[in-house]
Amino acid sequence: MIPFTKAHACGNDFLIVTEEAAAGRDWAELARQLCARNTGVGADGVEFFAWTNQSGPGAREGRIRLHNADGSVAEISGNGTRCVAAWMAEAAGALPGDTLEIETDAGLRICHVNSVNREKGFTVDVTTGMGVPEFTARTVTIPGGVQIEGVIVSTGNPHFVILVDNADFSVDGQGWQSIGQQICGHPDFPYQINVEFVRILNPGEIEIRIFERGVGPTSSSGTGTSASATAAIALHGGTSPLRVLAPGGGQTVAWNGPGTELQLTGPASLIARGEAWG
Template identity: 50%
Template sequence: MIPFVKAHACGNDFLILEEEVARRQHAALARKLCSRNTSIGADGIEFLERRPNGELFLRLFNADGSEAELSGNGTRCVAAWLASSEGRDDVVLGTHGGPRVCHVVEDADPVYLIESEMGVPRVMPRTIEVPGVGNVVGAMVNVGNPHFVIFVDGDDFTAHGLAWQVLGAQISASSLFAHGTNVEFVKIVSESEIAFRIFERGCGPTTSSGTGTCASSAAAMALRSVNRELKAVAEGGAQRTVWLANDQTMRLTGPAEIICRGEVVGL
């Protein structure tokens, strides 16, 4: 039996497993346990490694078994679990996208409000050519993992005559991105608020994304002259981003909730 914890951040849900139970079967476990019809169901698994020197390191595997650099929401879910189970209000979590510092702002167990230091975003305007669509104007954004941000005007987030889910799937798997990319469709609501939708590499449309929130906010701040503090609203709810200057770390604040813990049959 494999012990697990399930948590979500604005509906973006993750399983948390200790690294020692993975037995080098990370991808297979992700594909099996994240299945929503035949297993627990989740957007991905965060494998938590406790290193001999006391460091904590996360490996994220998406529902399709692919490995990603990190997840902002997944990292926050792990921070919430460590706060709930071990009383850690401040924690540094290593990821393949760099370390992330998490601080519990509010504790109403099982719901936690957490601020995370998300690193320094890199924003580069880019026009790409999508077969059957033509030129798509957007921005490549790196926040420890890759994103392509497209600005839209309508409430339905369509772009180039296509539903955002359809265009997002095409761009996410495009050969223009060596390792795929996450795709966000961003609407500027006001100088202090954006709304967006996310097509995530490795799992498709999701209700929220921590790194997607940061990428969308960074692109809006850098290219649309909105405020350096934003309310960013996805289908699963709102998060807050603060990016005081282009060479400073972005801070992301949002909720994470522990759903359950249990055991599941292994492979």
């Protein structure tokens, strides 16, 4: 049996499984099995966790390795990291003002606990340092010779951000899901790329849609939110702090521009615990 905790951040859901519980297993296959919506527990990915500070029940340092729902490895998920922060906060008895340190394949992420709510389950509001984003304009040609202009943004993992000016997020008459799938698996990106579609509502607020590699359309993405905000602030007149609205809810990005670290704030909730046959 594989013990797990299920958590979500703005509807972007993850399973947290300790490395000890997954010892001797093929993590990619285990992720595919557990994440299956109809035959497994169901999730967008599995965060495999190990404590790195063994000082006792108050330990607040850990390491995670992320496998997407299709079993592929991802460097980091902003929402997944925040879900792990919620799990650590409960385990450590963390309070507002406390800090959690999480090592990811994209580097160390420092998570500051802003609030803790135990009224219905366990929910935290967390601000996470997401590193210094890098960005560059890029044009991608998809089948039919259609050229899609966007911005490649690195937030520890790769994103292609497309600015749209319509409420349905379509591009060149095609639905955003179709465009996202074509760009995600485009030969220009041999390891695939996350794709975001950004609609600017006003200088302080944008709305996005997300096509995530290894998953497909998702209700939210922390790194996608960060990448979208980077493009909006750097190139399209957005202001910081910037509210970013996704189908699963809103998050807030504070960023002072190129060369500075981006800060992402949003909620994460623990929603279930159980055991699965593995």
